[in-house]
Amino acid sequence: MEFLIEFLAELILEGSMEISEDEKMPKWLRYICLTIVTLFFGAITIGLFILGVYVGKENIYLGLFFILIAFTLLISGIVKFEKKYIEKRNLLNDD
Helix, strand or coil: CHHHHHHHHHHHHHHHHHHHHCCCCCHHHHHHHHHHHHHHHHHHHHHHHHHHHHHHCCCHHHHHHHHHHHHHHHHHHHHHHHHHHHHHHHHHHHC
């Protein structure tokens, strides 16, 4: 069962990432796939932040650890998006 869930999640996330970068696919499909990936990683980040606040009531160090992981994921996601955006914009300007 664990293998099946892992396989389906990897298929959906990796497939969505590949489709969102493929210029041959229709824009509406690329945007839907990009939205799915963004919502998934956003839900993980928000979930870790909420978990950190909840656990922080019991154990402050563990709560701060979860909040730090959530902020690290948020910052790294913003940096990754910015790099992809600048790379895409530079490719369009070179043509």
